[in-house]
Amino acid sequence: MSLIVTDQPIPLITDTNDVVHIGHTRVTLDTVIVAFREGATPETIAQQYPVLALADVYAVIGYYLNIVRNSRIPSTSRTNGSPHPSGK
Numbered sequence: 001m002s003l004i005v006t007d008q009p010i011p012l013i014t015d016t017n018d019v020v021h022i023g024h025t026r027v028t029l030d031t032v033i034v035a036f037r038e039g040a041t042p043e044t045i046a047q048q049y050p051v052l053a054l055a056d057v058y059a060v061i062g063y064y065l066n067i068v069r070n071s072r073i074p075s076t077s078r079t080n081g082s083p084h085p086s087g088k
Helices: 029-037 042-048 054-071
Strands: 012-014 020-022
Touching: 020 029, 020 054, 029 042, 029 054, 042 054
Parallel strands: none
Antiparallel strands: 012 020
């Protein structure tokens, strides 16, 4: 059995108010990232928000960490707490 590697889309959806949600839920990207930055594990976040799949929580946190790494902006320097590089 060999491993087949495929691209997995990041489960993020932006609503009409430019708020980013995890998949088709009401849980926002900011909610997950703030919890993670405050020390919550992906497992804890998935338990706190049962509508979220654990794999989606990991995917979103990974996406966030790549934004921080690629923008060369320390994750603690966001002035408005937003994980989005533009501050939205």
